[in-house]
Amino acid sequence: MSGPQRPPWSGPLGLFHPGTSPVHRCPAPLKLLALAALGLALALLHGPVSALVGLALVLVVHVVARVPWRRTLRGARGVLVVALLVGLYQWWASTWQAAVEVSVDLLALVLAATLVTTTTRADALLDVLARAAGPLRHVGLRPETFALACGLVLRTIPVLVRSSLETRDAARARGLERDPRAVLVPAAVRMVAHARATGDALAARGLGE
Amino acid sequence: MIELDDVLVTAWSPDPAGGEDVVVRLLGPVSLRLTERRIAVVGANGSGKSTLARLLNGLVLPSRGTVRVDGLDTARDGAAVRRGVGFVFTDPDAQIVMPTPVEDVALSLRRLDLTADERTAAARAALARFGLTGRADVPVHALSGGQRQLLALASVLATEPHVLVCDEPTTLLDLRWRRVVDDLLDGLEQQVVVVTHDLDAALRADRVLVVDDGTVVADGDPADAVATYRRLMGVSV
Numbered sequence: 001m002s003g004p005q006r007p008p009w010s011g012p013l014g015l016f017h018p019g020t021s022p023v024h025r026c027p028a029p030l031k032l033l034a035l036a037a038l039g040l041a042l043a044l045l046h047g048p049v050s051a052l053v054g055l056a057l058v059l060v061v062h063v064v065a066r067v068p069w070r071r072t073l074r075g076a077r078g079v080l081v082v083a084l085l086v087g088l089y090q091w092w093a094s095t096w097q098a099a100v101e102v103s104v105d106l107l108a109l110v111l112a113a114t115l116v117t118t119t120t121r122a123d124a125l126l127d128v129l130a131r132a133a134g135p136l137r138h139v140g141l142r143p144e145t146f147a148l149a150c151g152l153v154l155r156t157i158p159v160l161v162r163s164s165l166e167t168r169d170a171a172r173a174r175g176l177e178r179d180p181r182a183v184l185v186p187a188a189v190r191m192v193a194h195a196r197a198t199g200d201a202l203a204a205r206g207l208g209e
Numbered sequence: 210m211i212e213l214d215d216v217l218v219t220a221w222s223p224d225p226a227g228g229e230d231v232v233v234r235l236l237g238p239v240s241l242r243l244t245e246r247r248i249a250v251v252g253a254n255g256s257g258k259s260t261l262a263r264l265l266n267g268l269v270l271p272s273r274g275t276v277r278v279d280g281l282d283t284a285r286d287g288a289a290v291r292r293g294v295g296f297v298f299t300d301p302d303a304q305i306v307m308p309t310p311v312e313d314v315a316l317s318l319r320r321l322d323l324t325a326d327e328r329t330a331a332a333r334a335a336l337a338r339f340g341l342t343g344r345a346d347v348p349v350h351a352l353s354g355g356q357r358q359l360l361a362l363a364s365v366l367a368t369e370p371h372v373l374v375c376d377e378p379t380t381l382l383d384l385r386w387r388r389v390v391d392d393l394l395d396g397l398e399q400q401v402v403v404v405t406h407d408l409d410a411a412l413r414a415d416r417v418l419v420v421d422d423g424t425v426v427a428d429g430d431p432a433d434a435v436a437t438y439r440r441l442m443g444v445s446v
Binding site for chain 1: 266267268288291292295296298300303304306307308309311312315316317319320325328329346364365368
């Protein structure tokens with residue numbers, strides 16, 4: 001028994017959890033500014049206390065946002081492992097204070113960023129990105145196209161993961177699980193096909209023109 | 210009105226004998242005036258029917274001749290043509306690019322001059338029209354194949370194109386969803402051109418084109434055209 005199957009990971013822009021909390025209602029630019037301010041503060045303030053205060057702050061906002069922990073941790077579990085490894089290295093190479101500061105800073109920032117994507121629609125984030133990319137107009141690049149391209153990159157990550165898993169299963173079904181070519185070649189071909197299909201679909205919808 | 214004037218589509222292809230790449234004919238020469246409200250295109254796999262469909266909104270450009278939609282040349286005015294001609298693909302996953310249905314429909318609406326709130330409201334209205342209100346905010350991977358195809362349709366029709374081209378929109382669907390999508394397409398006010406393997410759906414069209422080996426070999430009354438197609442495929446009724 002392996003229990004209920006998890007839905008495929010939807011990527012950094014696929015974590016949105018609908019809600020009506022004050023965090024959900026907060027405008028996307030404000031959330032991104034707050035995230036930047038937190039990053040700046042954690043970079044400028046040294047020591048484990050400031051790091052732990054930063055993490056506590058993020059956890060409080062998380063509770064206010066009423067986002068399921070499982071959803072947040074799903075997006076951040078890889079970072080938990082990295083934070084642990086970085087912390088252990090810092091402890092060995094430097095001091096325990098440095099270890100706590102670095103690993104907790106990293107965790108607080110990733111959780112804060114995850115909180116932004118779980119409480120903000122991808123559409124709203126694209127709007128902010130398009131507005132921020134406004135100056136690119138002067139060099140002949142349309143901000144909307146730039147924002148759309150950034151969104152597509154993030155949306156493609158889970159497609160890449162899913163495609164790789166499917167080709168690995170196909171290789172396993174043919175008894176070729178030890179042959180890296182049986183996974184890499186079809187995965188690459190499928191990704192190129194996906195990129196072309198996405199391009200066609202966007203063109204057909206009149207986007208990015 | 211859609212007009213194809215002496216259209217030929219060719220492509221480079223590897224030479225099976227191992228020599229230099231050779232030019233192969235994918236479709237044509239073909240000249241058509243498509244004015245009927247419901248047009249079906251049938252043909253074997255690789256016959257050129259998808260190439261014909263893609264010509265209609267400029268996804269494929271003719272190597273020779275011209276394709277015009279309401280007087281606009283797909284080669285010269287591609288962007289304007291695509292604003293008026295929606296296109297639905299066989300696999301909705303190739304078409305859906307945002308994480309939730311409401312955001313995917315809203316993405317289509319970005320090229321209109323709407324505020325974010327107006328976009329979201331219009332997207333929800335479009336989803337409601339397709340019976341997807343309750344699924345508007347769920348991740349797209351949680352939708353069934355039929356619901357994804359409905360979402361793809363909603364995303365395309367949200368911008369109210371006056372022509373809709375569908376490339377085998379029901380091929381990946383079970384019988385129930387096939388019926389749902391067919392009924393929706395039948396009820397649209399737009400001119401609809403559907404590439405299909407479903408001969409029952411083709412028989413309900415106003416006009417049927419049969420494509421074989423890059424050539425339109427039958428064109429006209431659905432019953433006659435479908436009979437021609439069955440003969441071509443060696444299928445008896």
